[in-house]
Amino acid sequence: MCLALCAPGLAQAQGERLTAGESDPRLMGWMQGFPPAPDKIITQPDSVYFSFPKLRWSVCHLRQFLPTAGISRGLGAPVALAALPAAEAEETARAIDALQFTPIGGTAPMTWEASLFANYTDGILILHEGQQVYERYFGCLEADGKHAAMSMTKSVTGLLAQILIAEGQLDDSLLVRDIIPEIGDSAFADATVRQVMDMTTGIRFSEDYADPDADIWRYAAAASPLPKPEGYTGPDGYWDYLKLVQPEGKHGEAFHYKTANSDMLGWIISRVSGKSVTDLASERLWRRMGAEQDAYQTVDGKGVAFAGGGLSLGLRDLGRIGQLMLDEGVINGERLFPAEVTEHIRAGGDRTKFSGYPAIPEGSYTSQWWVFHNKNGAFAARGVHGQTIYVDPAARMVIVRFASFPEAKNALIDPTSLPAFQAVADYLMTR
Amino acid sequence: MCLALCAPGLAQAQGERLTAGESDPRLMGWMQGFPPAPDKIITQPDSVYFSFPKLRWSVCHLRQFLPTAGISRGLGAPVALAALPAAEAEETARAIDALQFTPIGGTAPMTWEASLFANYTDGILILHEGQQVYERYFGCLEADGKHAAMSMTKSVTGLLAQILIAEGQLDDSLLVRDIIPEIGDSAFADATVRQVMDMTTGIRFSEDYADPDADIWRYAAAASPLPKPEGYTGPDGYWDYLKLVQPEGKHGEAFHYKTANSDMLGWIISRVSGKSVTDLASERLWRRMGAEQDAYQTVDGKGVAFAGGGLSLGLRDLGRIGQLMLDEGVINGERLFPAEVTEHIRAGGDRTKFSGYPAIPEGSYTSQWWVFHNKNGAFAARGVHGQTIYVDPAARMVIVRFASFPEAKNALIDPTSLPAFQAVADYLMTR
Numbered sequence: 040m041c042l043a044l045c046a047p048g049l050a051q052a053q054g055e056r057l058t059a060g061e062s063d064p065r066l067m068g069w070m071q072g073f074p075p076a077p078d079k080i081i082t083q084p085d086s087v088y089f090s091f092p093k094l095r096w097s098v099c100h101l102r103q104f105l106p107t108a109g110i111s112r113g114l115g116a117p118v119a120l121a122a123l124p125a126a127e128a129e130e131t132a133r134a135i136d137a138l139q140f141t142p143i144g145g146t147a148p149m150t151w152e153a154s155l156f157a158n159y160t161d162g163i164l165i166l167h168e169g170q171q172v173y174e175r176y177f178g179c180l181e182a183d184g185k186h187a188a189m190s191m192t193k194s195v196t197g198l199l200a201q202i203l204i205a206e207g208q209l210d211d212s213l214l215v216r217d218i219i220p221e222i223g224d225s226a227f228a229d230a231t232v233r234q235v236m237d238m239t240t241g242i243r244f245s246e247d248y249a250d251p252d253a254d255i256w257r258y259a260a261a262a263s264p265l266p267k268p269e270g271y272t273g274p275d276g277y278w279d280y281l282k283l284v285q286p287e288g289k290h291g292e293a294f295h296y297k298t299a300n301s302d303m304l305g306w307i308i309s310r311v312s313g314k315s316v317t318d319l320a321s322e323r324l325w326r327r328m329g330a331e332q333d334a335y336q337t338v339d340g341k342g343v344a345f346a347g348g349g350l351s352l353g354l355r356d357l358g359r360i361g362q363l364m365l366d367e368g369v370i371n372g373e374r375l376f377p378a379e380v381t382e383h384i385r386a387g388g389d390r391t392k393f394s395g396y397p398a399i400p401e402g403s404y405t406s407q408w409w410v411f412h413n414k415n416g417a418f419a420a421r422g423v424h425g426q427t428i429y430v431d432p433a434a435r436m437v438i439v440r441f442a443s444f445p446e447a448k449n450a451l452i453d454p455t456s457l458p459a460f461q462a463v464a465d466y467l468m469t470r
Numbered sequence: 471m472c473l474a475l476c477a478p479g480l481a482q483a484q485g486e487r488l489t490a491g492e493s494d495p496r497l498m499g500w501m502q503g504f505p506p507a508p509d510k511i512i513t514q515p516d517s518v519y520f521s522f523p524k525l526r527w528s529v530c531h532l533r534q535f536l537p538t539a540g541i542s543r544g545l546g547a548p549v550a551l552a553a554l555p556a557a558e559a560e561e562t563a564r565a566i567d568a569l570q571f572t573p574i575g576g577t578a579p580m581t582w583e584a585s586l587f588a589n590y591t592d593g594i595l596i597l598h599e600g601q602q603v604y605e606r607y608f609g610c611l612e613a614d615g616k617h618a619a620m621s622m623t624k625s626v627t628g629l630l631a632q633i634l635i636a637e638g639q640l641d642d643s644l645l646v647r648d649i650i651p652e653i654g655d656s657a658f659a660d661a662t663v664r665q666v667m668d669m670t671t672g673i674r675f676s677e678d679y680a681d682p683d684a685d686i687w688r689y690a691a692a693a694s695p696l697p698k699p700e701g702y703t704g705p706d707g708y709w710d711y712l713k714l715v716q717p718e719g720k721h722g723e724a725f726h727y728k729t730a731n732s733d734m735l736g737w738i739i740s741r742v743s744g745k746s747v748t749d750l751a752s753e754r755l756w757r758r759m760g761a762e763q764d765a766y767q768t769v770d771g772k773g774v775a776f777a778g779g780g781l782s783l784g785l786r787d788l789g790r791i792g793q794l795m796l797d798e799g800v801i802n803g804e805r806l807f808p809a810e811v812t813e814h815i816r817a818g819g820d821r822t823k824f825s826g827y828p829a830i831p832e833g834s835y836t837s838q839w840w841v842f843h844n845k846n847g848a849f850a851a852r853g854v855h856g857q858t859i860y861v862d863p864a865a866r867m868v869i870v871r872f873a874s875f876p877e878a879k880n881a882l883i884d885p886t887s888l889p890a891f892q893a894v895a896d897y898l899m900t901r
Binding site: 070073074080081082083084100102103104105106107108109111113114115116117182183185264265266276278306309310313315331332333335338340341342343 | 501504505511512513514515531533534535536537538539540542544545546547548613614616695696697707709737740741744746762763764766769771772773774
């Protein structure tokens, strides 16, 4: 039986994965027509709409599947990103497209432009010295569209938390139960806010998608905004789930990347600020950074936003967040938060507790941001399927990328991404 | 047992309905706190979240319950509505608040300001000669918020259709089956586009909410974006439902207000334009009218927007649509559509086919707009629970109102609305 996957009839016939070009959602014809052909309709459940190649359409349309809360940019005029004069911009784009690098573990060089396709890029923007020097859109994304940020959402949550710390509203040495007494005997209760922020809590939260008993599935069931199935007795919503988290290992011993930490942090910053994470993001970032577009965040059945992965936003607004991080809280001449916020994040977490990320061998993780500890002092927000804000302080460069790489793990895409980013940094530093 | 309803403990104790002040969602405490108290959480299903007094919160937050498609305003700067100088604005607002009128069927006079509370107003904006002269927000709404338009959505759908007609893209004398052959033997098949637009089709579509077998429930089941219940064999989505509509009476004989017509029209304009109603609204209106905010529209499980009632938008953007109608397609010095679009609508439908609306005894309905045929030539978009765009060409006045009146029927709110609008018109004409 030949379903949508084999429609273009190219690589698929040989059992190979569709390329970026072949899986372009416009070429695939997803959701085109009124109505689309039955095999071109993308619908629930997420195992369908978020599987490749359909996910290449869905990453731009999550709100069509899920309830959301808005992140308002307010009612003012956007502030355009500074840009190069047209002729210089064109020349720079050509030069960047032609840049060569060697993928990690590879031997043959690859051009920057080829890497965009290797990485199933949907949108990429490069800022240098605060000026937009490169911008391209592919697949489902355009300048006025929005794209799923996936786990980059965590970094926005972490940034908001770090801002509250700098302002004295949040004390990261407190225990979770000091702030949220009803966390009860959850494994989170006696973790410090800092351990939650740095994901060094000792909590059981398996994200083994192949295991039907994995915690991630119970989390998903709790978080689903759909009515609970009959007979469902599990937790309802992110926060009810967090009260039931079991311990595994000791707090503070090692970095373990577990999404539940981010939602715990979302709850903490909502409690201390008296605002939802979406309202906080609007007040502290969107309304003040000259944002072009509102953003949105998926919510559970009680209206709580998914602080670990629910954000969708425009590429240029993602670039504004990156620029804010590079410029230590200043954008368009206005200070949005104290410089120490970025300084803390850029300095990184405890490297002795970090391991297991092949493309980030010397890395660390703090306040929900990845720090490379490389020669340029780069740090990043990262989300599955290739989402990133990559900030390179030495090169005064920000690269933001939305992508829809067929598989979730960034380990598969880092080899054709991180050296490419470094090649652009090298080019911009000597330009 | 004392649930949320009796919390303020006022009128309710006497078995009376909470007043506007008593049912203010901020006072009720809906969704306040992280998390809110269990009895303050508003959640699925719609029989809960859209029942009074909870609906007073939900009208501003429909996206938190339902999947939606966005209506983009684009990336440019908004164009502010012209406004009176501050001192004059304040004086005018005071004068309007003090205006008196006699409610239909009443004897005692009521002030304009009192009518705002009688009508459970959430936001109201008055434009005179294109200038904003009055603006107030209550309940869940603020200037940068969005509110459910309910059946005013129909009027936006109808406006878009009328624009396509004026441009020659749509012929309203065609039969539905000429445009959508797969409508099959639905009762819609041999209706003209004009009959659909004017709701003079002969279709069975009972909206008796008390009858569990009413068509509206089958429609709701088809339209629900939630996964269908096990064993569900009915239609999936608005358009599949429309294929199954049964006849009742003859096309063209009488006006019957039936929401299915609006979704049929949404399908028609999507088919002929090659765009969804949300993309059409963005292209023709939001991107060109200086809109302050994006809007959104709820969607069914296949991503089709609810053309009969799914729109949510900002109050001032609703005012821009009203001003566009008053100024026959021109706003901010730019013509968005031919004057004949408004001329057609303003002229009204066949009055001999219209009956049964006590507050609109001389009225008619055309292109999904209500026409009063009163001395001022007023016409309107109207939605349940008090939503309206009221355009008064003689007074060069537009009133837009969002409300959350406890009961759906506008017949209950017209007596304290329509004479109040006329009183403001009289005042503005002699000011």
